[in-house]
Amino acid sequence: MLKETKKPIFSLEPGVILANDILSEDGKVLLSQGQLLTAEHISYLKGWDIHFVDIVSGIGPASDDHTILQGEKEFNQFYQDTLQTFKQAFKTICLSPDISLTVIKKLSDWHIIPLIDVHGAIEYLYKIQAHCNYTYRHSINVAIVSGIIGKSIGLNKDKLKNLVLAGLLHDVGKLLITKDILDKPGKLTDPEMTVIKKHPLLGYELLRQADFLSEDVKVAVMQHHERNDGSGYPTGLNQHKIHCYAKVIAIADTYDAMTSQRVYRRKLTPFRSAETIAQQMYRQLDLEIGLAFLNFIKNNLINSVVQLSNGKKGKVVYFGDISFERPTVRLLDGTFLDLNENKKIEIVDIVDP
């Protein structure tokens, strides 16, 4: 977990994060809490005659192996810590790419990987969705879901780490697109859409100089909007030319976009989102990778407690072959309800048992 540590200025290395505001004698904020420190910041601190600062520590393994998290509470705490640090590092990629990307790589290896391993991760991720900090949440969620898929298709540890890092950085190119286009609430015009569609290439360009990142990561960032049937962008590649990581991220990205809470619409349930993935995996998304993910979702969501549109609650006990969003539910009174045979009733939420 992330902690605060008091550090003397002389021992600071670029890439650490301030845990508290640095104030001048008259109370003016000189550097804000959460600032990722560069060598320049550290020399300012020396110039201001500040001798100690509180920094966020704990980006690293808790032991020789990585941290093991258990249950929803630990998952949420670790997720929020990761979100705060990621936000600071991601924002400064354009200003100090080497420092920011080094922090993000550490976060990816030591903070995202433990989140992937939590049984129930899909349910917990869905429950903590909020519309604030969307860009940062989405990057972390895509990294987690990509990692879950990567494990399901049997990637080894090194490949899994690269895939997760690519998931974390997949939309980095959006940092170079103006906010009025990115955050536009209404429908985008054709010229605005053309600008948005540049973000995979912009992302690749931004990462290209970082020698410590694998080329696979950079290619995955460039190809994450390509689609198997050639309908994607920026190049319209077909399935044989798309990198496996990009195919995984495409599924994670689609899934998280649907299950995310946005200002303009309510999040969709994992059941509904999985159904959409199932419909798209025969043409645009990858069939083999899609099936592995859906299989994982089934195993993860069995026994989850759901709120139904008729006001009743129940536990998911069986997924048939026809539909992900219409499993069989055991109601609180012990009776079974097959949603495939009761099409007027829908799952509207996942709730606490």
Ligand SMILES: [Fe+2]
């Ligand atoms: Fe994207």
